[in-house]
Amino acid sequence: MVWPSAPVSSDLMLAERLVLALLLSGLIGLERELHRTSVGLRTHALVGTLAALFMTLAEVMIERFGARSSVIKLDPLAVLGATVSGISFLGAGAIIASSTTERRQSLTSAASILGSAGVGLCCGLERYLLGAVLTALLLLVLHGFRVVEVRLLRTHDPEAPDRHPDPPEC
Numbered sequence: 001m002v003w004p005s006a007p008v009s010s011d012l013m014l015a016e017r018l019v020l021a022l023l024l025s026g027l028i029g030l031e032r033e034l035h036r037t038s039v040g041l042r043t044h045a046l047v048g049t050l051a052a053l054f055m056t057l058a059e060v061m062i063e064r065f066g067a068r069s070s071v072i073k074l075d076p077l078a079v080l081g082a083t084v085s086g087i088s089f090l091g092a093g094a095i096i097a098s099s100t101t102e103r104r105q106s107l108t109s110a111a112s113i114l115g116s117a118g119v120g121l122c123c124g125l126e127r128y129l130l131g132a133v134l135t136a137l138l139l140l141v142l143h144g145f146r147v148v149e150v151r152l153l154r155t156h157d158p159e160a161p162d163r164h165p166d167p168p169e170c
Helices: 008-034 041-065 076-097 100-124 128-156
Strands: none
Touching (some): 008 100, 041 076, 041 100, 076 100, 100 128
16 A cells, blocks of 8 residues: 655655744743753743644645545644643643742743743744744743842842842843
8 A cells, every 4th residue: 555645845844844843942941941940941842843743734634634525624723722722731730740839930831831832833834933023022021021020029128038049140
């Protein structure tokens, strides 16, 4: 039996989406890794890459089966919704697994996991600029807002114990 196959060039073009999702979501994971969170580089890179894969496969399935079958209903919004639900479940697990002292950091990690999925979905839809902008915004929030938060907390209550490490030198 001969298996039907897409041209290699077509697969390479689809793989481009996965590679970019890996790189962009990996940047988010690297930031989390540098701040020693429980959810770091590998998790974010996997989440972003898999989200891109799911969206890419949805497109391939629509191209392949969409016009031929009245029985199979293909809905890319269902893929997007299922991806977001699945990643949210993963984020909830990260929160539940954390101790009460790490809860705030775990909430941020859960949100960053969802952000990595968003980056992957953008790449899966070939919205590379949108994925890059989302990555930059997430890094701004994760890194830049940390500096602002530390300085504001110290300004409001100089006698309070230091709840955050010193911000990195910029």
